[in-house]
Amino acid sequence: xxxxxxxxxxxxxxxxxxxxxxxxxxxxxxxxxxxxxxxxxxxxxxxxxxxxxxxxxxxxxxxxxxxxxxxxxxxxxxxxxxxxxxxxxxxxxxxxxxxxxxxxxxxxxxxxxxxxxxxxxxxxxxxxxxxxxxxxxxxxxxxxxxxxxxxxxxxxxxxxxxxxxxxxxxxxxxxxxxxxxxxxxxxxxxxxxxxxxxx
Numbered sequence: 001x002x003x004x005x006x007x008x009x010x011x012x013x014x015x016x017x018x019x020x021x022x023x024x025x026x027x028x029x030x031x032x033x034x035x036x037x038x039x040x041x042x043x044x045x046x047x048x049x050x051x052x053x054x055x056x057x058x059x060x061x062x063x064x065x066x067x068x069x070x071x072x073x074x075x076x077x078x079x080x081x082x083x084x085x086x087x088x089x090x091x092x093x094x095x096x097x098x099x100x101x102x103x104x105x106x107x108x109x110x111x112x113x114x115x116x117x118x119x120x121x122x123x124x125x126x127x128x129x130x131x132x133x134x135x136x137x138x139x140x141x142x143x144x145x146x147x148x149x150x151x152x153x154x155x156x157x158x159x160x161x162x163x164x165x166x167x168x169x170x171x172x173x174x175x176x177x178x179x180x181x182x183x184x185x186x187x188x189x190x191x192x193x194x195x196x197x198x199x
Contacts, residue, residue: 030113038117062106
């Protein structure tokens with residue numbers, strides 16, 4: 001919960017080397033991104049302008065699902081992607097009727113995801129309140145904080161963070177020491193070069 005005006009709040013994730021995504025994964029991503037807007041409506045029964053960036057992201061993603069990745073049954077296995085263009089990255093070689101269908105399907109993807117997100121947060125409203133109260137105290141929550149507050153994830157698959165920590169634990173101590181020595185040598189070299197330039 002940053003106190004500045006640039007962002008009202010955000011989540012940070014470790015980068016993951018993944019180049020292929022299934023339809024369900026992209027829909028889950030849309031649901032996750034809609035969490036803030038859904039929580040506003042559930043808790044305050046009002047919405048604000050805070051979700052602007054989230055709405056931009058999910059709109060682009062939903063349009064890409066329909067017009068680029070061929071992930072919509074009504075539009076079919078077609079892609080209007082143009083690697084030479086900028087912006088949304090697709091041309092418009094289709095009729096106004098097809099454009100209308102695309103708009104309808106994008107709206108349906110987002111509306112269905114929003115309904116699903118609201119239902120999930122309504123079901124977990126007590127946990128939502130716990131997290132909100134803790135954020136007012138700490139401003140920043142980590143994965144271990146979430147586990148302590150609302151329990152472990154109900155999934156067998158580890159998070160990207162857990163995979164990273166597990167790999168880190170498996171790294172031999174000698175390798176870690178060697179890496180630290182290399183970093184120290186680079187720092188010393190940089191400092192020496194800086195001193196030479198100053199002189």
